[in-house]
Amino acid sequence: MPTTDFNEVLLENADFLKPFAINLTRDxxxxxxxYQETLYKALANKEKYNVGTNIKAWLFTIMRNIFINDYRRKAKQKTIFDNTSNDYLINLKQASVSNAAESDLRIKEIYAAIHQLPEIFKVPFQLYFDGYKYQEIADVLAEPLGTVKSRIHFARKLLKERLNRF
Structure with a gap:
């Protein structure tokens, strides 16, 4: 299709794109x-248009794809612009210092709570806590896999009750 013919067909069908663009963007x-980017892409890719096919559908597809790509691009950009004078809030975590003494106390409380668990729950939970997989724990304890999972679940539940601050 010659360029002039394509341009005429494009201009005849371009008015149908404006309501669709407003419907997509709501702005x-x-x-x-x-709308402008769609027309630009259509002109830039006129050799990809198959003569005799529905040009409106082709243009709608181009517009929808541009909209989706822009939406995905914006969703990936998680840039925060802060023009206020309280810039320190953005970098607040960098300025904070961890309290090792407080962390040590919490860890000691957790280990004490684990030590107070009934033996039936403590052994599987300690193995799980040490990084063993459920099947490995079941093999070591010679217990069914479901029993091991159940005991670890109940151990977590008991620990959650005892350590309600976490």
Whole structure:
């Protein structure tokens, strides 16, 4: 199809794109940008259009793909712009210092709570806590896999009750 014929067909069918752009973006400025970019891409890729096919559907597909790609690109950008004078809040975590004494106390409380568990729950939980997999624990204790999972679950439940601050 010659370029002039394609341009005429494109201009005849371009008006149908504006309402679709507004429907997608819900913003007139963004819709105008999407409309213009769609026409640009259509002109840049006119050799990919198959003569005799539905040009409206081709243009709608181009517009929808541009919209989806822009949406995904914006979703990936998690940039925070803070123009206020309290810039220190953005970097607050970098300025904080961990309290090793407090962490040590919590760890001691956790180990004490584990030590107070009934033996039937403590042994499988300690093995799990040490990094063994359920099947390995079941093999070591010569217990069925479901029993081991159940005992570890109940151990967690008991620990959660005892350590309600965490």
């Amino acid at each position: 007139s400025e963004a819709a105008n940008d999407l």
